[in-house]
Amino acid sequence: MYKTKLFKLSFVAAFFALAFNGTAQINTPAPSPAGSVSATVGLTEIEINYSRPQMKGRKIFGDGDSFLVPNGQLWRAGANAGTTIKFSDAIKIAGNDLAAGEYLFLATPGASEWEVVFYSDVALGGNMAAYDDSKAALKAKVKSGKLTETVSTLTYNVADIGENSENANIQLAWENTVVNIPVQVSFDETVMKAIAENTVVNPRNLMTAARYYLSAGKDLNQAL
Numbered sequence: 736m737y738k739t740k741l742f743k744l745s746f747v748a749a750f751f752a753l754a755f756n757g758t759a760q761i762n763t764p765a766p767s768p769a770g771s772v773s774a775t776v777g778l779t780e781i782e783i784n785y786s787r788p789q790m791k792g793r794k795i796f797g798d799g800d801s802f803l804v805p806n807g808q809l810w811r812a813g814a815n816a817g818t819t820i821k822f823s824d825a826i827k828i829a830g831n832d833l834a835a836g837e838y839l840f841l842a843t844p845g846a847s848e849w850e851v852v853f854y855s856d857v858a859l860g861g862n863m864a865a866y867d868d869s870k871a872a873l874k875a876k877v878k879s880g881k882l883t884e885t886v887s888t889l890t891y892n893v894a895d896i897g898e899n900s901e902n903a904n905i906q907l908a909w910e911n912t913v914v915n916i917p918v919q920v921s922f923d924e925t926v927m928k929a930i931a932e933n934t935v936v937n938p939r940n941l942m943t944a945a946r947y948y949l950s951a952g953k954d955l956n957q958a959l
Contacts, residue, residue, distance in 0.1 A: 767814030774893035777900045777920040779826060783840075783891045785818035790887045795910040796844050804844055809852075809863050812842045812907070813889060816860035820853070820905065827919040828853065829875035838872060842907070842914070849879050849914050879914045886910065893918075923951070 767786040774781050793803045804810050811817035821837040828851075838853040839860075853873040859865055889909045896903040900922075904915040930944040948958035 770889075770891070772891055772893060774896070774903070776893065776896055776903045776918060777922040778824065778925060779920040779922070780821075780823040781893050781903075781905070781918070782821040783818065783893070783905070784821075785812070785889070785891055786814035786816070787889045788814040789889075790885075790910060796912050798846070806844050806846060809841060809843050809866060811861040811863060812840050814861075817841070818891070819857055824920065824922075826921075828873055829877060829917050830919075831873055831875055833873045841866075844912075845879070847879060849877055851875050851877055851914075851916055875916070877914060877916050879912055882908065882911045882913050 765786075767788045769784070770787045771782070771784045773783070794801060795803050796806065798806050818840040819837055820840045822833065822835050824835050826833055826835075833853055836855075837857055838855060839857045841852040841854055841863075843850040843852075851874070852871050854866075854870055855872045856867070856870045859867075859870075886908045887910075889907070892906040892908070894904045894906040895915070900920075902917065902919045905918055906916075907914045926947055930940070930947065933940045934944050945958040948954065
C-alpha cells in the first residue's frame with residue numbers, strides 16, 4: 736500500500752514537473768522587440784539600445800490624444816524601458832557639451848521641432864511620471880523632417896558620418912517622421928598625444944603618424 740501511494744505521488748510530481756518545464760520553454764515574439772545599433776565616429780564608440788514598437792495601424796506623431804505620441808508630451812523614445820545611448824568619450828550634441836557615459840534618451844515631439852533630452856538616471860526607464868528635470872544632463876532643440884516612405888517600426892541609426900570622421904547624426908525614424916540629432920566628436924588631441932608617445936617607444940609607428948599628418952593636412956615636413 737505504501738509503495739502504491741509512493742508511486743502515485745512520484746507520478747503526480749513528475750507530471751507537474753514536465754508540465755512546468757513545458758510551459759517555461761514556450762517563447763513568443765515580443766510586441767516591441769529589442770534593437771541595438773553601434774558605430775564608431777572618429778575614436779568615439781556610440782551604442783544605442785532600445786525596444787522597437789510597431790505602428791500596427793496607429794497614428795504615431797501629431798496634435799491631440801488620437802495620436803500614440805502627441806506633440807508637446809515627453810516621450811520615452813521607445814517601448815518598455817525606453818532607449819539608452821552610450822558614448823565612450825565626451826562629445827557635443829547640437830553644439831552642446833556632453834560627458835562620456837550612458838544616458839536615457841527622451842524626447843518631446845513637435846510639428847517641426849523636437850526637444851531631445853539626455854537623462855543621467857537610466858534607472859528611470861519608461862516611467863515618465865518620475866521624470867526629474869534636474870537629472871537632465873543635456874537638452875537640445877532639433878528639427879524634424881518628413882519621409883516619403885513609411886517606417887513601420889521605430890528605427891535608430893548612427894548616420895551621415897562625415898568624411899573627416901568628426902561628426903554624424905543620431906537618427907530616429909518612425910511613421911513618416913525623421914529626426915537627426917547632430918553629434919560632434921574630437922580626437923586630434925588624443926591622436927597627437929599618442930604619436931608623441933608611441934613613435935619614441937616604437938619607430939614603426941612613424942609611418943602611421945606620417946599618414947595621419949598627411950590626411951589631416953598638418954605639417955608635411957614633420958610628416959616626411
